[in-house]
Amino acid sequence: MTDLERLERMPRVPMAALPTRFEEAPRMARAIAGDKAPSLYLKRDDLTGLATGGNKTRKLEYLVADAIKGGYDILVTTGAAQSNHARQTAAAGAKYGLKVILVLEGEDPGPPQGNHLLDVILGADVRFAGVEEDEAVWGKMVALRDELASQGRKAYLIPVGGSVPIGALGYATAVLELADQALAAGVKKADIYIASGSAGTQAGVELGLRLAHRQGFDGHCYGVSVSHRAHEIAAEVARIANGTAELIGSDIRLEPGEIDILDQYVGPGYAVATPGGIEAIELLARSEGVLLDPVYTGKAMAGLVDQVRRGRYGRGEPVIFWHTGGVPALFVYAEEFTKKR
Ligand SMILES: Cc1ncc(COP(=O)(O)O)c(C=O)c1O
Known part of the structure; x- marks a missing residue:
């Protein structure tokens, strides 16, 4: 069996509406670069x-399958109050009849808004850890699992972002979907920009790209960091991708040095809006009617916009932006869009 065949046989439950669209954004490309615009x-x-x-959602198709296979009846995960991952886990649990407990970082921010509000509507048990650091929050999740076990419940713990080898399977398969669509559009080679936070998405993309090379699609990924330094994310991407490769019995191994991360678009820190991110959100909204968010995709698009403006891509050269969602968080940043600039 080939790596691709083994990847296709990994346990997965259907949740996402696939394939997602692959579409040109010509007005956005012209808004950034005029007559010299690449094909975006x-x-x-x-x-x-x-x-x-x-x-x-793509990661959760594999994580929830793993939880169901293992006989778990509760999903426990974490993230910031505005975590898109926590909200999608709450929805996934609802869809598959699993209780969801969210142990969110820090203190309760007050009246729920954005993703936090959706968590509540989706019926998740939302708790705040009172601590921020990953390890401290994880300690609380482990203690919760033990407490639930003593009540005869079986809790499946999902680390922040679902960024574990099983979760990254979702983006290895996603690249194969993208490769088919790109090839059908006549795009054989392109740089791909994607927001990178807890690194699991890019890990799946990097592994998927190495598998897709064998199908004739030559994509190169630029992860745009939304939080950490480049070397930290690159190490995580390689570590998770290698774990995913092992899961499917592939010999592919990645070194951190092969992973490209752009960390100059983070700004003051995670979830702090940047002028470049706000500009990118407004540009795409006003040229294509597509919404981005200030925490992830706005910063990733700011990176792409800057690289295009620096002349990195020639006229008509294909460039792909992988839109990873995040729109519910927009509502928490209303002031960034309405204050006088
Ligand atoms: C909208 C959005 N884009 C990108 C990412 C980054 O994915 P990862 O954490 O796997 O790097 C996230 C993760 O939280 C996200 O919510």
Whole structure:
């Protein structure tokens, strides 16, 4: 059996509306670069469909399958109050009849808004850890699992972002979907820009690209960091991707040095809006009618816009932006769009 065949046989439950659209964004390309515009394509994973969509739904197709296979009856995960991953996990649990407990980072921010509000509507048990650091929050999740076990419940813990080898399977398969669509549009070679946070999405993309090379699609991924330094994300991407390769019995192995991360678009920090991100959101909204968000996709698009403006791509050269969702968080940033600039 080939790597691709083994990938296709991994346990998966259907949740996302697939394939997501692959579409040209010519007015956005002209808005950035006028007559010298590259051919800009959007891969619309904001339209995966589950409770306002996003990238985590693809990961959850594999994580929920693993939980069901293992006889778990509760999903426990974490993230920021505005976590898109937590919201999609709440929806996935609802769809498959699993209780969902969200142990969100920090203190309760007050009246729910954006993703936090959707968590509540989706019926998740939302708790705030009172601590921020990943390890401290994980400790609380483990203690919760033990407490639930003593009540005869079996809790499946999903680390932040679903960024574990099983979750990254979702983006290895997503690349094969993208490769088919790109080849059908006559795009054989292209750079791909995607927001990178907890690194699991890019890990899947990197592994998928190495598999798709064998199908004749030559894509190169630029992860645009929304939080960490480039070397930290690159190490995580390689670690998770290698775990995913092992899961499917593939010999492919990645080194951190092969992973390209652009970390100059983070701004002051995670979830802090940047002028470049706000500009990118407004540009895409006003040229194509497509919404981005200030935490992830706005910063990733700001990276693409900047690279195009620096002349990195020639006229008509294909460039792909992988839209990973995040729109519910927009409502929490209303002031950024309405204040006088
Ligand atoms: C909208 C959006 N884009 C991109 C990402 C980044 O994915 P990852 O954490 O797998 O790097 C996330 C993750 O939270 C997200 O919510």
